[in-house]
Amino acid sequence: MTQPLTQVRRADVCCIAIAEVFRGDGEIVANPIGTIPRIGGLLARLAFEPDLVMTDGEAMFTNADGAVEAWNPYRTMFDVVWSGRRHVIMGGSQLDPYGNHNFAAIGDMKRPKAQLLGFRGAPGNTINNVTSYWVPNHGPRVFVESVDVVSGVGYDRAAAAGPAATRFHSLRHVVTNLAVLDFEPAQHRMRLRSLHPGVTVADVTAATGFELVVPDDVPTSRAPTADELALLERIDPDGARFQEVPDA
Numbered sequence: 001m002t003q004p005l006t007q008v009r010r011a012d013v014c015c016i017a018i019a020e021v022f023r024g025d026g027e028i029v030a031n032p033i034g035t036i037p038r039i040g041g042l043l044a045r046l047a048f049e050p051d052l053v054m055t056d057g058e059a060m061f062t063n064a065d066g067a068v069e070a071w072n073p074y075r076t077m078f079d080v081v082w083s084g085r086r087h088v089i090m091g092g093s094q095l096d097p098y099g100n101h102n103f104a105a106i107g108d109m110k111r112p113k114a115q116l117l118g119f120r121g122a123p124g125n126t127i128n129n130v131t132s133y134w135v136p137n138h139g140p141r142v143f144v145e146s147v148d149v150v151s152g153v154g155y156d157r158a159a160a161a162g163p164a165a166t167r168f169h170s171l172r173h174v175v176t177n178l179a180v181l182d183f184e185p186a187q188h189r190m191r192l193r194s195l196h197p198g199v200t201v202a203d204v205t206a207a208t209g210f211e212l213v214v215p216d217d218v219p220t221s222r223a224p225t226a227d228e229l230a231l232l233e234r235i236d237p238d239g240a241r242f243q244e245v246p247d248a
Contacts, residue, residue, distance in 0.1 A: 008223045010177060011036065011245040013196050015232060016224050017180050018089065019044035021132045021173045025087055027051040028130075029061070029080050032089040035244050037134045040175075041089070042235045047228055064235075081121075084168035086129040090122065094147040095133060097189045097210045099171040101126065101152025109149050122151040127158065130170045136244050138176035140209035143190075155188035177245045179204045180221055184213045194221040198248055 018040025022030055030052045032041035045052040045064040053069070054062050055077075061070040072080075080086050093116055094102040101122060107113035125131055131152065135142055150157065158169040174181040174190065178199045184191040191213035192204060197220055205212060224232065232241070 008197050009242065010196060010198075010248050011241040012224050012229065012232060013221050014175060014177060014245050015040045015043055015241055016228065017173075017175045017194075017196075017221050018132075018134065019047065019228075020180075020222075021089070021175065022049050022052060022087060025049060025052060025130075027053065029053045029055060029086040031055050031086055032134075034089070034091055034134055035240050036136070037089040039232065039236050039241055043228065043231055046231050046235070081124060081128050084128055084130075086125075087132070087172070088125045088129050089132045089134050090125065090152065092133055092135065092142070092152065094142060094144050095135070095174065095190075096144055096147050096154060097212075098154035098156040099133075099152070099174075099183060099188070099190065100147050100150050100154030100157060101133065102147035102149045104149040104151045106148055112148075119151045123153060126152040126154075126169065126171070127165050128168050130168075130172050132172040133174045135174065135176040138178040138204070138207045140207060143208040143210060145210045155183060159188075178207060181212070189213050191215070192218055194219050196221045196248075197223065 014036050018032065018037055022041060022044040030041045032038050041054065042064045045054060054064065056062050059071065059073050060068045061072050063069055092101045092103050103117045104119050105112035105115050155171060158165045171183055179195050180193045181190050182193045195218055201214060201218060
């Protein structure tokens, strides 16, 4: 049974916020990685972006219900990646004010305190595609003044690298369990875009290890409509989203 709109759950708001990062993308490959990103991406296609092309993470393009629409072998995916026709949502262990991203290692790369995923596809993703981030636990250990290792390229480093690095480079949004952030256009520093219901500006700034750009008026992240709640139940009937983001 779908919950009434008066009972807004934080995970549902996060899924809506993820869906919204794809609004207006049209016919590109949506590659949301992770539980809530996947749910939000599927919601976007079902609710308002029917031309999005979804990937199963292997060798197929699928529709929102998982039905195969096209064959997409690994070698062909690189043609998509290098042409800027993809919007990827990645996780990250560290993000800095300009969107530099780390999920490679914590500490000195020569002798790290913790070895993480490695660089994976982050350098190519951020240079060649629109990129957004999902952070399920917004805190100062994630949002840091300077990342230990640069795996995903931020606005400052892309600009320093020149036109080859900025042709498709576009960091869109950072969605967390507390808020939605983006990057202000002048200096490309991270900016508070909206607060999830029940969260204050003070909550977000206290959980961020650098100074955010905070507008005078910060709106509340929108709640799902009744139709969107029904779609969320269809996409995620087992409630995996609530395990990743429990109710506040």
